[in-house]
Amino acid sequence: MALAVGMRVLTRALLRPWARGLRAAPGRTGPAAGGGDGVRCFRSPRVLVEPDPAAGVAVVKMRNPPVNSLSLEFLTELLISLEKLENDKTFHGIIITSDCPGIFSAGLDLTEMCGRDPEHYAEYWKAVQEMWLRFYLSNLVVIAAINGISPAGGCLLSLTCDYRVLANNPKYAIGLNETLLGIVAPFWFKDTLVNTIGHRSAERALQLGLLFPPAEALRVGVVDQVVPEDQVQSTARSVMAQWLDIPDHARQLTKILMRKPTADRLLTERDADIENFVRFICKDSIQKSLHAYLEKLKQKKG
Numbered sequence: 001m002a003l004a005v006g007m008r009v010l011t012r013a014l015l016r017p018w019a020r021g022l023r024a025a026p027g028r029t030g031p032a033a034g035g036g037d038g039v040r041c042f043r044s045p046r047v048l049v050e051p052d053p054a055a056g057v058a059v060v061k062m063r064n065p066p067v068n069s070l071s072l073e074f075l076t077e078l079l080i081s082l083e084k085l086e087n088d089k090t091f092h093g094i095i096i097t098s099d100c101p102g103i104f105s106a107g108l109d110l111t112e113m114c115g116r117d118p119e120h121y122a123e124y125w126k127a128v129q130e131m132w133l134r135f136y137l138s139n140l141v142v143i144a145a146i147n148g149i150s151p152a153g154g155c156l157l158s159l160t161c162d163y164r165v166l167a168n169n170p171k172y173a174i175g176l177n178e179t180l181l182g183i184v185a186p187f188w189f190k191d192t193l194v195n196t197i198g199h200r201s202a203e204r205a206l207q208l209g210l211l212f213p214p215a216e217a218l219r220v221g222v223v224d225q226v227v228p229e230d231q232v233q234s235t236a237r238s239v240m241a242q243w244l245d246i247p248d249h250a251r252q253l254t255k256i257l258m259r260k261p262t263a264d265r266l267l268t269e270r271d272a273d274i275e276n277f278v279r280f281i282c283k284d285s286i287q288k289s290l291h292a293y294l295e296k297l298k299q300k301k302g
């Protein structure tokens, strides 16, 4: 127990400075609204939180149209929502899902990584790290109800969860496809995938930038369950009920035991990781490929 408390204190101490920054962000979330039973419910422009106090569960819906790309503002709102739910003793679990039809998340926002200055890249990368750390180490049970395509950072977000339910739609591919963009998934993206599907499968998936359709995703273990599209939310709810049946402190401690070594790697190399990212993303060749990729996405529409 002392070990767990120590680890929690350490993690919170390391995360607090950035969290303070989040709380101080002006005008980003709307005022708390009544959620019934004295539970405070809240919403922000890009995150809709639907609390179910009786079940101890909140559904967190991402709504950053058109594709739920993880912009700096969106990441900030997601983190504030998570922190509020963690600090509210009513909640023991969250289900993260999308409010954008057909898309869970298109991953990191390419416009945050293109044509900006190094200070911006550093700030953005710190927010991406923070998203990963906070979701990966959350004391809540976190279940992803994946109701759309989920490449790269979208896949990473779902990999931070404790359980993944994917809708059985051939368009809803999931994976870390960074190499297809000419970029490299950082070591902590890689570690999270290795922890989920094992070294050999992760190596193949990462080198080839594989986006797995549902049956493949289930076979390789990127997701835990594939269900008909209209059953994604209900399945996530019933899985949540099973997880919440486990004594909370034992489950939380076990989660930390399993995940802390991976998180510690980033926590100890956080600044170096930001420097690496900034150096990498500022390269002319990388900027050119990202610009070309964004152009291709835009032209696809026209």
Ligand SMILES: CCC/C=C/C(=O)SCCNC(=O)CCNC(=O)[C@H](O)C(C)(C)COP(=O)([O-])OP(=O)([O-])OC[C@H]1O[C@@H](n2cnc3c(N)ncnc32)[C@H](O)[C@@H]1OP(=O)([O-])[O-]
Pocket (backbone or CB within 6 Å): 066, 067, 069, 103, 105, 106, 107, 108, 109, 110, 111, 149, 151, 152, 153, 154, 177, 178, 181, 183, 184, 185, 186, 294, 297, 298, 300, 301
């Ligand atoms: C080291 C770094 C590690 C990196 C990790 C990452 O996650 S890297 C990220 C890896 N992610 C990927 O490789 C996924 C790239 N995205 C896609 O493949 C497709 O958008 C889709 C399949 C998600 C949805 O297809 P669909 O036909 O439904 O939609 P659509 O294609 O018509 O797009 C609509 C609008 O959204 C825009 N936009 C799209 N994505 C992004 C983005 N990430 N960001 C910003 N913007 C994005 C798109 O330009 C268009 O803008 P417009 O013209 O309206 O101004």
